[in-house]
Amino acid sequence: MTQPILQIEDLRTHFFTDRGEIPAVDGVSLHVHAGEVLGVVGESGCGKSVTSLSVLRLIPSPPGKIVGGAIRFKERDILRLKEREMRGIRGNAISMIFQEPMTSLNPLFTVGQQIREAVSAHRGLGKKEARAHTVDMLRKVGIPRPESIIDEYPHQLSGGMRQRVMIAMAISCGPELLIADEPTTALDVTIQAQILDLIRRLNEENGTAVMMITHDLGVVAEMCDRVAVMYAGKVVEEGTVRHIFKNPLHPYTQGLIQSVPRMNEQRRRLFSIPGHVPILHTQMRGCRFADRCQHVMPACYEQLPELVELEAGHRSRCLLHEVKFKEDVV
Amino acid sequence: MSEPLLQVEHLKKYYPIERKWFGKQGAVVKAVDDISFSVMQGETFGLVGESGCGKSTTGRALLRLIEPTGGQVRFDGTELTALSAKELRMKRRDMQIVFQDPFSSLDPRHTVQRILEEPLIVHGIGDRQERQRMIRELTDVVGLAQSHLQRYPHQFSGGQRQRIGIARALSLRPKLIVADEPVSALDVSIQSQVINLLQDLQEEFGLTYLFIAHDLSVVKHISDRIAVMYLGRIVEIAEKDKLYSAPRHPYTQALLSAVPEPDPDMRRARILLQGEVPSPADAPVGCAFHTRCPKVMDICRARRPELAETGEGHLAACHLYPDTLQEDERIHS
Numbered sequence: 053m054t055q056p057i058l059q060i061e062d063l064r065t066h067f068f069t070d071r072g073e074i075p076a077v078d079g080v081s082l083h084v085h086a087g088e089v090l091g092v093v094g095e096s097g098c099g100k101s102v103t104s105l106s107v108l109r110l111i112p113s114p115p116g117k118i119v120g121g122a123i124r125f126k127e128r129d130i131l132r133l134k135e136r137e138m139r140g141i142r143g144n145a146i147s148m149i150f151q152e153p154m155t156s157l158n159p160l161f162t163v164g165q166q167i168r169e170a171v172s173a174h175r176g177l178g179k180k181e182a183r184a185h186t187v188d189m190l191r192k193v194g195i196p197r198p199e200s201i202i203d204e205y206p207h208q209l210s211g212g213m214r215q216r217v218m219i220a221m222a223i224s225c226g227p228e229l230l231i232a233d234e235p236t237t238a239l240d241v242t243i244q245a246q247i248l249d250l251i252r253r254l255n256e257e258n259g260t261a262v263m264m265i266t267h268d269l270g271v272v273a274e275m276c277d278r279v280a281v282m283y284a285g286k287v288v289e290e291g292t293v294r295h296i297f298k299n300p301l302h303p304y305t306q307g308l309i310q311s312v313p314r315m316n317e318q319r320r321r322l323f324s325i326p327g328h329v330p331i332l333h334t335q336m337r338g339c340r341f342a343d344r345c346q347h348v349m350p351a352c353y354e355q356l357p358e359l360v361e362l363e364a365g366h367r368s369r370c371l372l373h374e375v376k377f378k379e380d381v382v
Numbered sequence: 383m384s385e386p387l388l389q390v391e392h393l394k395k396y397y398p399i400e401r402k403w404f405g406k407q408g409a410v411v412k413a414v415d416d417i418s419f420s421v422m423q424g425e426t427f428g429l430v431g432e433s434g435c436g437k438s439t440t441g442r443a444l445l446r447l448i449e450p451t452g453g454q455v456r457f458d459g460t461e462l463t464a465l466s467a468k469e470l471r472m473k474r475r476d477m478q479i480v481f482q483d484p485f486s487s488l489d490p491r492h493t494v495q496r497i498l499e500e501p502l503i504v505h506g507i508g509d510r511q512e513r514q515r516m517i518r519e520l521t522d523v524v525g526l527a528q529s530h531l532q533r534y535p536h537q538f539s540g541g542q543r544q545r546i547g548i549a550r551a552l553s554l555r556p557k558l559i560v561a562d563e564p565v566s567a568l569d570v571s572i573q574s575q576v577i578n579l580l581q582d583l584q585e586e587f588g589l590t591y592l593f594i595a596h597d598l599s600v601v602k603h604i605s606d607r608i609a610v611m612y613l614g615r616i617v618e619i620a621e622k623d624k625l626y627s628a629p630r631h632p633y634t635q636a637l638l639s640a641v642p643e644p645d646p647d648m649r650r651a652r653i654l655l656q657g658e659v660p661s662p663a664d665a666p667v668g669c670a671f672h673t674r675c676p677k678v679m680d681i682c683r684a685r686r687p688e689l690a691e692t693g694e695g696h697l698a699a700c701h702l703y704p705d706t707l708q709e710d711e712r713i714h715s
Contacts (some may be wrong), residue, residue, distance in 0.1 A: 095569035180641060196657075210658050240432035240596065242655045245640035267570065270599075270642030293646045311574035312644050315626055321581070324574040327386065328539050365526035 057085035063121035078285035087259040091276035098282040144174040147222040151234035157206040164202035189220040212243035233265040284340035291366035301368035386420035393453035426591040428605030429707040436614040453513035478551035482563035488535040495531040510599030524549040541572035615668040630698035
């Protein structure tokens with residue numbers, strides 16, 4: 053693995069609301085290598101979707117605004133591009149699939165028209181070529197009878213089919229990075245299995261890098277090479293999928309993994325993390341997880357821990373590590 | 383766990399989608415198509431399936447929150463389907479429901495106090511003071527604070543709202559609670575809190591649960607026995623360990639293999655089902671699963687398999703298990 057194709061550095065995306073400034077993404081740094089699948093996991097409100105929308109500069113403004121940081125895509129700083137240049141990247145080099153395939157497709161246009169829009173805009177294909185390319189794409193994502201589906205409207209398709217159409221649209225220009233924001237959350241498990249299989253094939257066959265935003269730890273374990281765990285606008289742990297599942301270091305990651313019921317074992321009681329996610333504001337001090345943490349120390353309320361590398365490629369943001377580190381040195 | 387508290391027999395719920403035309407029967411959607419099962423006293427019975435399989439309709443039809451088209455439901459010795467509206471209301475004390483969406487199932491204009499008191503008033507339980515005492519007790523039991531009682535639902539998070547919904551269901555000390563996807567809308571860390579709460583309450587109050595969900599890991603964790611539904615029918619019923627270790631029906635096998643496990647070492651061989659669930663308005667003839675079944679045979683296209691014993695209380699509706707076939711033929715000959 054060489055230079056990452058996407059590098060997010062200290063990203064801060066805030067929302068300015070009636071109730072004050074909300075730091076939804078509060079200093080997030082992430083990177084995605086070419087051909088890699090990065091999972092970004094966390095619960096609702098942790099900032100994972102806002103991070104992904106920031107990459108494509110799709111944050112609704114107002115109320116949202118990227119107030120700091122840098123996003124480099126192949127050495128270009130996305131945050132400094134003109135809107136026109138940005139349009140050349142969206143749907144072309146970076147594309148995105150969303151959770152709700154019904155609301156993210158335009159109900160007034162046929163499937164074919166919507167996919168064609170991207171190819172005509174970015175590839176300058178003529179009408180006939182664009183149609184042929186669209187049929188190819190639909191076939192590639194496993195849509196039966198693509199020649200007739202191309203002229204259907206989104207409401208005529210099932211949820212799984214719509215998600216396939218979204219994916220066909222997203223890959224129509226051969227993106228180098230695919231951002232998938234909860235791509236299977238609205239789908240049933242048997243359909244989810246089909247869609248995950250499709251995304252994995254795209255990754256393996258075309259080398260498309262994938263940034264997979266999800267709350268489902270099962271999907272992460274199955275799909276991802278590396279994982280970033282987010283909590284309250286910050287990355288709390290980052291590592292390979294094996295690091296995260298076999299040797300989680302942050303108390304939040306540990307709690308999260310233990311609280312999921314599993315099919316291959318029976319526990320009488322599930323582990324549960326007490327309390328709930330804090331309401332974000334700009335005056336927060338200390339560790340965001342302190343209130344719910346079973347290892348909390350007085351210092352946790354005062355000092356925000358750094359994201360420290362504890363073994364190669366495995367970073368965690370917790371004061372416990374620093375205490376332990378000092379003990380080890382002594 | 384001796385006798386059934388709830389016995390459902392040949393339950394059906396059909397929705398007309400076309401008007402009747404000069405006595406000609408219009409087309410119907412068979413949301414629940416002739417299902418039978420029983421739930422033992424103190425048991426947690428899981429009902430799983432994908433969207434549109436009829437699991438929620440089953441839960442509602444057996445409580446008569448929607449009127450079933452046919453079949454019998456026996457609950458605690460009473461034939462529910464034969465009760466008048468008034469008798470049914472009295473019986474409702476013993477059977478309650480917890481809904482999936484904690485946002486739309488609580489009245490936004492009522493305080494928590496009022497939400498919890500209403501069932502007690504309706505059933506004429508206690509005087510004002512006694513009701514207050516009961517409500518305070520309930521809030522303790524489900525892990526809410528007394529100070530929460532004067533607040534409105536929108537002031538709570540999803541997990542807390544679900545606690546309010548559970549407290550409401552519990553207020554009449556029911557025997558049976560139908561829990562319809564009670565944790566699906568919740569985040570992982572909150573989900574485990576609510577699951578633990580449901581289990582604690584079951585122990586404390588001797589509750590029987592009908593637990594409806596699409597998440598197979600959650601259902602396995604909480605249930606004793608599980609029924610799998612597909613297109614309005616039950617395809618398999620078994621004790622959970624048997625169901626998960628040795629599923630009989632090809633649909634159950636595919637369903638279980640499709641669940642991603644939160645363990646990177648567990649990448650299993652997967653049975654990828656082709657295509658999608660057919661429309662229930664136009665369900666396939668014979669076995670409803672035959673259009674997607676990897677083990678389909680000729681008979682599956684012709685004759686609907688009955689749910690039959692395949693050994694040790696493990697029931698499956700599949701022609702692969704010849705017992706089913708023989709029995710079927712015995713009936714026909």
